[in-house]
Amino acid sequence: MSQVELSVIVPVGERGGRILELYSTYRDAVAKTGFRYELIFVIDGLYREITQGFKDVKAGGEPITIINFSRSFGEATAISAGFQHAQGDLIMTLPAYEQIVSDRIPELIAACQDPQTDMVIASRHRQDHWFNRFQARAFNQILKYFADFPFTDMGCGVRVFRRQVLHEVEIYGDLHRFLPLLARQQGFSIREVQVAQAPSDMFFRLFRPGLYLRRALDLLIAVFLSKFNKRPLRFFGLLGAGATTVGLLGLLVLVFQRLVLSQPLADRPALLLCALLLVLGVQLIAIGLVGETIIFTHAREIKEYKIREIIN
Amino acid sequence: MPHTGQENPPDLSVIVPLFNEEDNVRPLYEALSRVMQDQGLHYELVFVDDGSRDRTFANARDIALQDRRLRVIQFRRNYGQTPAMAAGIDHVRGRILITMDGDLQNDPADIPKLLQKIEDGYDIAVGWRMKRKEKFLTRRLPSMVANRIIGWVTGVPIRDNGCSLKAYRASIIKQVPLYSEMHRFIPAVSSVAGPQIVEVGVNDRKRLHGHSKYGLSRIYKVILDLITIKTLLNLIRHPMRLFGGSAGIAMALALLILFLETHTALSTGAFSLMQMSMALLFATLGIFLIFLGALCELIYRTGNFKLDDLSLLTATVDGVVPELAIDRPGDQSDDCASGPTSMGFCKDKAAL
Numbered sequence: 001m002s003q004v005e006l007s008v009i010v011p012v013g014e015r016g017g018r019i020l021e022l023y024s025t026y027r028d029a030v031a032k033t034g035f036r037y038e039l040i041f042v043i044d045g046l047y048r049e050i051t052q053g054f055k056d057v058k059a060g061g062e063p064i065t066i067i068n069f070s071r072s073f074g075e076a077t078a079i080s081a082g083f084q085h086a087q088g089d090l091i092m093t094l095p096a097y098e099q100i101v102s103d104r105i106p107e108l109i110a111a112c113q114d115p116q117t118d119m120v121i122a123s124r125h126r127q128d129h130w131f132n133r134f135q136a137r138a139f140n141q142i143l144k145y146f147a148d149f150p151f152t153d154m155g156c157g158v159r160v161f162r163r164q165v166l167h168e169v170e171i172y173g174d175l176h177r178f179l180p181l182l183a184r185q186q187g188f189s190i191r192e193v194q195v196a197q198a199p200s201d202m203f204f205r206l207f208r209p210g211l212y213l214r215r216a217l218d219l220l221i222a223v224f225l226s227k228f229n230k231r232p233l234r235f236f237g238l239l240g241a242g243a244t245t246v247g248l249l250g251l252l253v254l255v256f257q258r259l260v261l262s263q264p265l266a267d268r269p270a271l272l273l274c275a276l277l278l279v280l281g282v283q284l285i286a287i288g289l290v291g292e293t294i295i296f297t298h299a300r301e302i303k304e305y306k307i308r309e310i311i312n
Numbered sequence: 313m314p315h316t317g318q319e320n321p322p323d324l325s326v327i328v329p330l331f332n333e334e335d336n337v338r339p340l341y342e343a344l345s346r347v348m349q350d351q352g353l354h355y356e357l358v359f360v361d362d363g364s365r366d367r368t369f370a371n372a373r374d375i376a377l378q379d380r381r382l383r384v385i386q387f388r389r390n391y392g393q394t395p396a397m398a399a400g401i402d403h404v405r406g407r408i409l410i411t412m413d414g415d416l417q418n419d420p421a422d423i424p425k426l427l428q429k430i431e432d433g434y435d436i437a438v439g440w441r442m443k444r445k446e447k448f449l450t451r452r453l454p455s456m457v458a459n460r461i462i463g464w465v466t467g468v469p470i471r472d473n474g475c476s477l478k479a480y481r482a483s484i485i486k487q488v489p490l491y492s493e494m495h496r497f498i499p500a501v502s503s504v505a506g507p508q509i510v511e512v513g514v515n516d517r518k519r520l521h522g523h524s525k526y527g528l529s530r531i532y533k534v535i536l537d538l539i540t541i542k543t544l545l546n547l548i549r550h551p552m553r554l555f556g557g558s559a560g561i562a563m564a565l566a567l568l569i570l571f572l573e574t575h576t577a578l579s580t581g582a583f584s585l586m587q588m589s590m591a592l593l594f595a596t597l598g599i600f601l602i603f604l605g606a607l608c609e610l611i612y613r614t615g616n617f618k619l620d621d622l623s624l625l626t627a628t629v630d631g632v633v634p635e636l637a638i639d640r641p642g643d644q645s646d647d648c649a650s651g652p653t654s655m656g657f658c659k660d661k662a663a664l
């Protein structure tokens with residue numbers, strides 16, 4: 001078999017019902033680039049019809065690899081598993097549902113040919129329901145503001161990158177969404193390309209409340225990882241010092257009122273609030289210190305920098 | 313680190329972090345090479361390009377292709393001065409390391425002075441810019457205040473922490489955790505190893521090319537880092553002491569409230585819910601802190617920063633420290649009576 005140049009990884013999860021129809025579209029778009037390619041479908045869970053469908057496709061002589069998980073492990077794990085089997089130097093991830101118009105796929109791959117670019121991410125020019133646009137925009141704006149991440153569409157799964165990127169960036173859980181953010185932290189250069197949104201992607205979605213909570217936690221982790229990675233005390237210390245100060249000042253006021261103005265102290269909930277703030281502050285600072293200890297005692301293993309080249 | 317092509321390791325490595333210094337690369341290289349060759353040293357230069365956006369890397373590469381004694385490390389992006397120094401330290405092979413700024417504000421001619429101090433038995437020689445060429449109010453005064461505070465808090469009173477020109481015994485500096493913006497505190501952090509530190513007056517020159525990358529805004533970060541490092545150093549030495557101490561205070565507070573409350577309750581006949589819950593709250597905090605202290609012990613045990621290793625680095629065995637004398641062709645200077653290849657020389661204990 002000839003050397004594969006481009007590996008396309010498609011994680012197939014709960015939204016992957018139409019993947020078999022989409023397969024030929026993706027294949028044709030990728031084939032247009034002229035690269036020797038392979039398609040890797042990672043089926044994340046038990047979807048018997050899809051697995052059977054792909055087996056039939058493979059039996060027809062198509063260059064695909066099917067990885068079938070025994071249960072759902074999540075999209076990030078699916079991408080990692082696909083990467084384990086990928087042979088190409090260039091990796092592309094595509095969602096199992098159409099997010100962008102597929103004729104733009106060759107253009108994205110071509111953009112990643114530039115030696116100065118390590119990763120190309122697609123950004124949908126969104127035309128769907130205002131509510132979906134609004135929540136996506138809010139999500140990306142938060143990232144932009146708190147994590148200094150300038151790109152505009154973290155929800156788009158269409159990404160092309162060099163093999164090296166996934167070699168160095170570990171993704172797990174829901175972190176696949178933040179792959180560009182984590183890659184940028186490792187010093188990879190990223191380019192964003194505006195593409196039109198696929199018509200089938202423009203429908204109104206309302207997610208379960210639990211999903212919003214998960215996204216919020218994701219955001220918190222992303223911001224923490226990008227800003228306070230090496231100095232946890234800067235994050236925890238600031239919050240902790242704030243809480244401690246407010247608590248202490250409150251306690252002082254209460255004690256002053258008790259001693260000088262002779263207001264009784266025993267039945268004031270404010271007393272408990274201040275004490276709680278004080279305790280919370282001390283706990284936050286202590287946790288930050290534990291974090292600093294972890295970094296300090298492991299600093300010689302965790303390299304902060306990434307080297308592109310060494311001469312001599 | 314693989315360093316093919318050179319059979320025996322150099323005595324001395326000079327580490328220079330560079331960030332957008334395209335015009336300074338060649339003058340720096342030439343000045344350094346001149347000093348090294350005048351001294352007849354077996355040396356290497358390590359230039360770390362910290363993600364410059366100008367021709368810094370290209371210029372350095374052109375020189376490195378002609379001189380194998382220059383090693384160039386290019387970062388993928390800009391990480392800052394401390395990671396650049398850490399990368400240099402990780403990739404050198406010399407037994408003595410010199411770090412300096414890439415903007416030619418440090419004078420390479422001062423290197424022999426620092427080197428002599430290391431050969432004299434000091435573990436760290438710190439440059440001290442005696443006549444600074446910067447504005448008094450915005451640069452020198454804040455830095456004087458900052459140095460005083462740093463010295464007072466860390467217990468390592470160095471007059472000029474901001475001067476990058478420093479010399480180290482490689483075995484020590486390679487053990488010191490170095491990340492974030494810690495380069496300013498290297499002497500303080502390495503103080504856990506108990507090194508002999510000496511200050512050496514050096515020249516301060518005006519910048520010729522490029523522009524300065526520092527401003528007043530760093531002061532608050534320096535102070536925050538300082539508190540962190542001070543606490544960390546105490547914590548690493550005795551994890552249980554810091555956490556146990558805080559836990560003790562919380563517990564004492566809880567007991568005090570409990571005692572006062574019981575006292576009042578005996579006379580009035582009723583406990584106050586509010587004050588009882590305060591007592592319980594502080595007691596909980598105390599227990600929480602004790603367990604965090606235990607967690608820190610665990611982290612320290614699994615980490616690779618071990619004070620035991622450091623203690624041996626600066627220890628003398630039978631009054632002798634590891635050999636650091638440098639071979640200079642045709643040079644017989646030696647501080648001790650023993651020859652340059654024998655084990656050790658007298659350790660000067662009159663540091664600082």
